[in-house]
Every structure is written in structure tokens, then in C-alpha cells.
Amino acid sequence: MSNNGFEPRIVAFMCNWCTYSAADTAGVSRMQQPPNVDIVRVMCTGRVDPAFILKALALGADGVLVSGCHPGQCHYQKGNLNARRRVMALKPFLEAVGIGQDRLRLEWVAASEAPKEAEVVAEFTETIRQLGPSPFRRRQGDD
Amino acid sequence: MATLIIDGQEVHAEEGQTILEVARENGIEIPTLCYHPLLEPYGACRLCVVEIVAGGRPGLQTSCTYPIEEGLEVLTRSPSVVEARRVILGLLLSRTPNVELIQDLAREYGITEPPFPTDTPDERCVLCGHCVRTCAELVKAHVLNFSERGIERRVGPPFLEKTRQCIGCGACTIMCPTGAIEIVMERDAVYKEKPLGPTSAIWVPSMQAVPRVPVIDTDACIRFRQDDRTEGEIADACGACQMLCEADAINFDQEDEIIELEVGTIVVATGFEMWDPAQLSQYSYGKSPNIITGMEFERLSNAGGVTGGEILTAEGKKPERVAIIHCVGSRDHNAHPYCSRICCMYSLKQAHLVRDKTGAEVYEFYMDMRSFGKAYEEFYERIQEEDVTFVRGRGAEVEVLPDGKLRVTGEDADLGQVVHADVDMVVLSTAIEAPHDADRVASLFGLSRSEDGFFAEAHPKMRPVETNTDGVLLAGTVQGPRDVPDTVAHAGAAASMALALLDKGEVTISPQVAVVDEKLCSACKTCLSLCPYTAISFIEEENVVRVNEALCKGCGTCVASCPAGAITARHFTDRQILAQIEGLFRVPA
Numbered sequence: 001m002s003n004n005g006f007e008p009r010i011v012a013f014m015c016n017w018c019t020y021s022a023a024d025t026a027g028v029s030r031m032q033q034p035p036n037v038d039i040v041r042v043m044c045t046g047r048v049d050p051a052f053i054l055k056a057l058a059l060g061a062d063g064v065l066v067s068g069c070h071p072g073q074c075h076y077q078k079g080n081l082n083a084r085r086r087v088m089a090l091k092p093f094l095e096a097v098g099i100g101q102d103r104l105r106l107e108w109v110a111a112s113e114a115p116k117e118a119e120v121v122a123e124f125t126e127t128i129r130q131l132g133p134s135p136f137r138r139r140q141g142d143d
Numbered sequence: 144m145a146t147l148i149i150d151g152q153e154v155h156a157e158e159g160q161t162i163l164e165v166a167r168e169n170g171i172e173i174p175t176l177c178y179h180p181l182l183e184p185y186g187a188c189r190l191c192v193v194e195i196v197a198g199g200r201p202g203l204q205t206s207c208t209y210p211i212e213e214g215l216e217v218l219t220r221s222p223s224v225v226e227a228r229r230v231i232l233g234l235l236l237s238r239t240p241n242v243e244l245i246q247d248l249a250r251e252y253g254i255t256e257p258p259f260p261t262d263t264p265d266e267r268c269v270l271c272g273h274c275v276r277t278c279a280e281l282v283k284a285h286v287l288n289f290s291e292r293g294i295e296r297r298v299g300p301p302f303l304e305k306t307r308q309c310i311g312c313g314a315c316t317i318m319c320p321t322g323a324i325e326i327v328m329e330r331d332a333v334y335k336e337k338p339l340g341p342t343s344a345i346w347v348p349s350m351q352a353v354p355r356v357p358v359i360d361t362d363a364c365i366r367f368r369q370d371d372r373t374e375g376e377i378a379d380a381c382g383a384c385q386m387l388c389e390a391d392a393i394n395f396d397q398e399d400e401i402i403e404l405e406v407g408t409i410v411v412a413t414g415f416e417m418w419d420p421a422q423l424s425q426y427s428y429g430k431s432p433n434i435i436t437g438m439e440f441e442r443l444s445n446a447g448g449v450t451g452g453e454i455l456t457a458e459g460k461k462p463e464r465v466a467i468i469h470c471v472g473s474r475d476h477n478a479h480p481y482c483s484r485i486c487c488m489y490s491l492k493q494a495h496l497v498r499d500k501t502g503a504e505v506y507e508f509y510m511d512m513r514s515f516g517k518a519y520e521e522f523y524e525r526i527q528e529e530d531v532t533f534v535r536g537r538g539a540e541v542e543v544l545p546d547g548k549l550r551v552t553g554e555d556a557d558l559g560q561v562v563h564a565d566v567d568m569v570v571l572s573t574a575i576e577a578p579h580d581a582d583r584v585a586s587l588f589g590l591s592r593s594e595d596g597f598f599a600e601a602h603p604k605m606r607p608v609e610t611n612t613d614g615v616l617l618a619g620t621v622q623g624p625r626d627v628p629d630t631v632a633h634a635g636a637a638a639s640m641a642l643a644l645l646d647k648g649e650v651t652i653s654p655q656v657a658v659v660d661e662k663l664c665s666a667c668k669t670c671l672s673l674c675p676y677t678a679i680s681f682i683e684e685e686n687v688v689r690v691n692e693a694l695c696k697g698c699g700t701c702v703a704s705c706p707a708g709a710i711t712a713r714h715f716t717d718r719q720i721l722a723q724i725e726g727l728f729r730v731p732a
Contacts, residue, residue: 011724017591017611038727043655043715046673047699055721059728072586075611076698077675086703112594 008063008128009137010037011056012121013048015068017075018111023121025114033118034125037065044068045106046079050090053104057094060137063103063128067120070108080108098135102127147198147215162206162217163191173219174228174248176235176320177271178207181383182280187272188235190248192227194218203227225252233258238294239266242321267323268298274315274324282314282365283380310372312365314381345384350447359384359395366395408614408641411598412634413584415620418472418479418574426471426571427541432457433549434541434569437489444496454500454568458547461501462567466551467494468538469509472574479574481595484624486572487513491523493570494531505531506564508538508553516628534562541569575624588615597623608637613650616640655697655714661687663709670701670710 014020020041026033042048045068053064066087074080084106091101105124109117145156149166156165161184166173176188186208193206197216203223218224232249237259239245249255270289275298278287286300286309300306316324344363347355361367369380385393417438420428428434433456435443446452456462467490472478487509494505512533514523527533536554544550549569555562577596578584585592589612593599598621601609608616618634619625625633644650657678664687670679671688678694679701681687690701690710699712711717 009728011727040720040723040727042699042720043712044698044700047703047712047715049703049717049720051717052720052724056724056727059724061728069591072582073589073591075589075591076696076700077589079675079698079700082673082700082704111591111599 006129006133008036008125008133009061010063010065010125010128011061012037012039012065012067013042013045013052014039014065015045015075015080016041016043018069018073019067019107019109019117021111022109022114022117025111026118029114031114031118033121036125036128037121044074044076044079045083046074046076048083048086050086053087053090057099057103057134057136060134062131062134062137063105063124065105065107065120065124067107067109067117070110073110100131102131103134145211145213145215147211147213147217149217150219156211158211160211162193162204162209162211162215165211166193166206166217166219171219173206174251175207176244176269177273179273179276179318181386182273182276184208185272185276187270189231190228192224192231194221194224196221228252229254235269237261239269239321240264242267242269244321245269267321269321269323270296270298271320272298273318273320274298277314277318281381281383282310282312283369283377284308284310284312287315310365310368312368314365347447359393407645408616409588410616410618410634410637410641411584411588411590411610411621412618412637413578413581413621415575415624416578418576420471420571420573423472423475423478425540426468426538426569427543427549428571431543431547431549433462433547433567434543434571437486437493437570437572440493440570441489444493444500452500454497456567460567462497462503464504464506464564464566465497465501465568465570466506466508466538466541466549466564466566467570467572468541468551468553469507469572470537470574471571472576474510475574479576479595481624482513483574484513484515485575485626488516488519488522488626490570490572491526494526495529498529498531503567506534506551506566507531508534508536508551510535510537516626534564536562575620577621581621588612590615593623595623597621608633608640614644652693653697655712656692656695657690657697657699657701657710657712658692659688659690660709660711661685661689663707664688665707665709667706669704669706673700673704675700 014023020039023039045066048066056064066083068080068083069075071081087104087106091104094104095101107120109120145158147154147156147165149169149171152169154165154169163173163175163178173191173193175191177185178191184207186205189205191206192203195201195204195215195217198214199212229252232245232252233254235245236249236254237257238261240257240261241264272289275287275289279285286306287298288301289296289298291297300309311326313326316326344360344365345357346360347357365381369377417436420426420436426434442448443450444452444454454462469486469490473481473483473486490507494507497503497505512523514520534553534555536556538551538553540552542550542552544565548565548567551564551566551569553562554560577592581592581596581598584590585598590610591599598610598617600607600617600622601611607622608618610617616637618637619630622633666681666686666688668681668688671681676694676696678691679688680691682689697712699715702710702712708717
């Protein structure tokens with residue numbers, strides 16, 4: 001495997017109504033996707049406190065994916081828009097502390113878009129693989 | 144009330160009626176050309192002459208203009224009346240020797256040959272003035288009028304020139320008793336073409352509807368068009384329907400209303416749309432009027448439709464060969480991958496209708512016959528016995544041949560050969576799809592849509608009518624293609640579910656709600672603006688916010704935003720989520 005056998009560890013916060021269902025469907029439909037992503041289910045991406053993202057990164061996650069319903073299709077009307085604001089606000093901070101903003105990603109994946117869910121997971125895993133281990137993880141000597 | 148005697152018969156009449164009207168009411172026939180109940184009396188044709196023998200002005204008088212009087216005695220068929228009518232009809236027949244209406248009337252009065260020769264034997268106008276008065280009194284366009292005198296007298300627009308004042312409504316052609324006026328379909332004159340559409344401006348959209356109420360197509364109605372065109376200056380044009388409606392049911396002032404209702408449950412039944420087959424060019428839809436969709440075929444074969452239910456080609460002839468192509472836009476990765484489910488059965492029914500009404504040869508191009516419902520397979524067998532040719536294989540292409548015939552090409556999978564059928568009419572069994580504005584309905588009710596575009600049910604097997612939004616239910620094709628029996632069953636289930644929810648009188652709410660630790664709340668009110676359900680309120684006296692658990696849906700947006708960490712989402716607490724994250728990293732990957 002590229003990058004000296006580095007296997008990224010990714011935490012994904014998925015909303016119950018859209019992306020989590022899509023992930024479920026992708027699984028049931030036996031769609032192939034890398035096993036590097038661990039899912040934390042939340043009712044809405046609006047529930048994702050930036051502290052959760054920082055916690056995951058601090059514990060050694062190489063990337064964090066936040067994924068929910070498309071704008072305008074939020075089960076709670078606009079929780080996903082709040083999530084977008086929070087993610088956008090967090091990105092410059094991640095850049096400043098040296099983690100890099102590319103390790104945090106926000107994606108809209110509707111419940112019906114199981115193939116897209118698998119694609120996003122595969123593509124994000126590959127991006128993180130290219131970026132290499134998170135600086136936090138390197139310092140902790142986890143690898 | 145007045146009493147008079149017509150042909151020795153004592154009759155009663157209202158003040159203001161004419162002799163003609165009273166006679167007609169009492170079943171006494173008086174011939175006339177220029178009288179029309181919607182128009183003012185005119186007295187032009189003179190055919191309605193009667194003889195007044197007592198009361199009033201004695202002698203021959205036109206009954207359509209003569210108001211009744213008490214004690215009037217009238218003869219409608221006296222020798223002098225008949226003689227007068229013979230003279231009039233002789234002159235009319237000399238003017239228009241080839242008009243059947245006049246020939247028939249003349250024959251009734253013993254005239255078989257025109258007494259005078261004519262240079263213009265094709266003349267059809269009898270100068271009754273129906274058209275002139277319709278244009279002036281009803282349409283209020285004042286385009287037509289008489290010009291010249293004597294034998295030169297004729298009808299036309301000013302100086303017999305084309306005029307922009309004509310709105311092309313066609314009322315004059317309808318009112319003309321002899322078919323002397325023809326509408327020439329010049330581009331500017333055609334107001335709105337409606338192929339296979341309604342045939343008049345007032346029509347009943349569904350003959351089976353209860354109550355069966357007609358609607359006015361305001362784009363075609365003369366009254367609305369004149370109102371629009373003159374910006375309200377001519378607001379009282381036509382109104383023929385209003386004059387004729389005995390129930391006094393015509394109301395031109397009705398307008399769309401927005402009605403606000405407070406309800407407990409909502410059933411979304413916004414249905415489907417037919418897919419436009421022009422998007423797949425191989426079917427040549429739009430290139431020949433004889434390539435029609437299944438829906439257009441239904442209109443054609445409808446007894447209330449333009450042909451009165453006869454199945455005819457655009458040339459007005461009975462087709463000799465008809466091809467029906469299944470799965471147009473369905474089970475096709477260039478359009479919709481799904482099966483539209485209804486087309487197999489309606490195509491079979493249409494094959495039966497064509498066989499039954501025209502006896503034409505029918506070719507059905509199908510991939511698989513999905514006769515899935517009760518008694519459907521038996522129906523399929525019946526159609527097989529009606530000498531319909533079934534070609535197993537998708538109809539691949541429709542070509543319009545130079546002579547206007549249509550060539551359908553497809554692969555017959557049973558023969559393993561490419562086959563052609565030259566036909567007069569092609570019916571495309573087009574796919575059904577979600578309405579084009581389904582996304583707006585989805586965001587209005589917070590519904591999600593499945594990959595095919597139809598609304599997603601809460602669970603494909605266990606909760607087929609519910610959605611993920613509490614109290615919003617689905618009925619029929621909004622959830623996916625289905626035929627009438629399935630739609631009725633699905634809608635019945637949705638209705639029962641709605642009643643069950645209402646009948647309970649209370650709702651069970653999810654325990655996943657946000658709670659505020661009032662000791663920690665700093666009353667910053669950040670959460671207030673974020674809550675999409677206005678479930679959080681500020682309690683002035685205690686200087687804290689509180690969550691209304693009945694309104695809260697548990698999304699957790701407020702929890703994530705609370706700077707003081709005072710709000711907790713039950714079952715999704717910070718501690719639970721952080722523990723999950725920690726758990727992920729406890730074991731090395």
C-alpha cells in the first residue's frame with residue numbers, strides 16, 4: 001500500500017436521516033468501501049459540536065467527515081446549515097494549529113444516494129492517505 | 144300576461160315576448176333564418192311572416208319582431224303567408240342554389256328549381272346577419288358588417304380587408320346556419336392550438352366526476368379574452384353560456400382562493416407526471432402526428448374526446464396497422480431504470496380497443512409482459528386470442544417514411560432477428576415519473592426522495608405509507624409507480640393511518656429531546672434563534688431558557704451551540720458521543 005502501509009483512521013459523523021441511511025443501504029447492497037471509516041451516528045449534523053471534531057482529531061483521527069442531508073432537505077429544516085457554518089468556522093482554526101483544513105470534510109449525501117456515500121468514503125480515505133498521518137498521531141507515536 | 148290566438152289555438156304569453164317566441168313555446172313551427180335566441184331580433188330574412196287578422200296592425204308581419212298584444216289573432220299558414228314565403232324562398236334559392244338548408248325549405252313550399260339564374264352558384268351566404276350580430280352583440284369585436292345594397296349586399300370586415308380587430312374566436316362560423324364562413328388557419332389567427340384538447344372554452348374535465356361540473360378555460364373563453372385584450376374595457380362580451388344556463392350557475396367572477404386549514408395529519412397525494420418521449424429521439428415523437436403517447440391515445444379513444452371516441456389517424460382515417468411500443472423511457476438507463484408498472488396492462492387494453500373499434504392489425508413490442516395483478520394474466524391471454532401480434536423485444540426505433548407511414552424497427556428476441564413493421568399509428572407507452580416540482584413538495588414537508596425521484600416511505604416493507612416526518616403520509620404514485628387497484632389500497636391505508644392518528648387524540652413523542660440544565664444556563668439566548676421548531680422559550684422571571692418537549696424533535700442543534708454547555712440531548716449526550724469517539728481509539732486500528 002502507498003505511503004508505507006499507512007492506513008488512515010477516519011471518524012465520520014453522519015446524520016440519522018440521510019447519510020446514515022445511505023451508509024446502511026450501501027452496506028445492505030454490498031457496495032465496496034474502505035474499512036477506514038468509523039461512524040458516529042447523530043440525529044442531525046446540527047448536533048455535531050466542534051468539540052467532537054477536535055476530540056476525534058486529538059485522539060489521533062487522521063480525518064473527520066461530517067455528512068448529512070442536502071441543503072433544503074434537512075429533516076429538522078436547517079440543522080445541516082448550522083453544521084455547515086460550524087465546519088466552515090473550524091477549518092481556518094485547523095489550518096492554524098497545523099492539522100490542515102483538508103482533514104475535515106463536509107459532504108451532502110441523501111438517503112437515496114448509497115453509491116455516493118461509498119464514493120465519498122473511498123475518495124476521502126484516499127485523500128487522507130495521500131496527506132499522511134495526522135501530526136497529532138505522529139507526536140503521540142501511535143504509529 | 145296576455146291571451147292571444149295563434150292558428151285558432153288560445154295561448155298565454157308574457158308581456159314583451161314576440162309572436163315567434165310564443166308560437167315556438169306552444170309547439171307551432173314558424174320557419175326563420177335570422178332569428179337566434181342569443182341575439183336581438185332582426186327581421187332580415189322575412190321568412191317568419193305571419194298574418195295578423197284581428198287586433199294590432201292587420202296584414203303580413205314578421206313574427207320575430209312583433210311584440211304580442213292582448214286579443215291578437217294570428218295565422219301562421221294562411222294562403223297569403225305561404226305565398227309570401229314562396230316568393231322569399233324563391234329569391235333565396237336563386238341566390239344560393241346549392242345550400243341544402245335553403246333547398247329543403249324551398250322544397251317544403253313546393254319550389255324545386257331556382258326561379259332566377261345566378262352567376263355565382265357557389266354562394267352560401269343568405270344574409271341572415273347571425274355573424275354580424277354575433278360579432279357585435281356577443282363578441283363585441285364589431286369586425287363583420289354588411290356592405291353595399293340590393294343584390295350586391297354582402298358580409299365582411301370593413302373594405303373586405305383583413306383586420307387585426309378579429310380575435311379569431313370562430314363564433315361567427317359556429318353561428319352561421321349555412322357554413323358560409325370558414326376560419327383560415329393563418330398563423331396570427333390561431334389563438335391557441337390544442338391538439339386532442341378540449342373542443343370548446345367551457346367543458347367538463349372529467350365526465351365521471353361528482354359533482355360533474357364544467358369549467359371555463361379562460362385562455363379560450365371569448366369573454367375573458369376580450370376582457371384581457373382590452374384591459375377591462377370590454378368586460379361583458381359573449382356570456383352565451385350564462386344566457387342559456389337555466390340553473391343560473393355560470394359565475395365569471397370566481398377566482399382562485401387560498402384556504403388555510405389547521406389539520407392534524409397530511410396525506411401527500413400529488414401523483415405523477417407522464418414523461419416526455421421527445422427526450423429519446425429514436426422514437427421520433429413530435430415528428431409525425433400519428434406517433435402518440437398512451438395518454439393521447441386515451442384522449443383519442445374517449446367518447447368525450449375530439450373524435451367522439453373513434454380511433455383515427457391525424458388524416459381522419461381508420462388506421463390499418465397500429466404498433467404499440469412498451470417501456471418507452473422505462474427500464475432504460477438513458478431515461479428511467481425502473482419499471483413504470485402500469486404500461487403493460489394499459490397497452491394490452493389499448494390493443495383490445497384498437498382491435499375492437501377499428502379491426503386494425505396490432506403489433507405490441509414488449510420486453511417482458513408484467514401482468515402481475517389479479518386477473519391480469521387472464522386478460523393478457525384474452526388479448527393473445529384477439530389476433531394481436533406480440534413481438535418480444537424493445538421497439539428500438541420509429542422512422543417517419545416519406546409517404547407519412549411509420550416504420551417501427553425492433554429485435555424479435557424469440558426469432559433472434561431484426562424485424563420491421565410499417566404502420567399508420569404508433570402508440571408509445573411512456574414512463575411515469577415524479578412531478579417536476581416534487582423537490583419543492585419534499586422540502587415543504589421535510590420528505591426525502593428515493594433514487595427514482597418518488598418520495599421515500601419510512602420503511603420499504605413495514606411502514607409503506609408513513610414518512611419520516613410525523614403526521615405526513617403518502618398515498619398512491621407519490622411513493623412509486625402503481626396502478627389503480629394498488630393506488631386505492633395504498634390510499635386507503637394512508638387514510639386509515641391518518642384516522643388512527645387523529646382518533647387517538649394524543650401523539651407519542653420521541654424521548655430524544657433536549658433538556659436545559661437551568662443552573663448552567665447563562666441566558667445568552669443563542670439557542671433561541673437556532674431552534675427550527677421554536678421549542679425553546681425564554682422565561683423572563685427566572686432568566687433561563689426552557690425546552691417544550693412536545694415541540695422539540697431532538698435534532699440537537701441547540702446542544703451543539705450552547706456556550707455554557709447547559710443543554711443536553713437525551714440519548715445523544717455529549718458524554719455518550721465523546722465516549723463513542725474515545726472508544727474508537729481505545730483499540731489500535
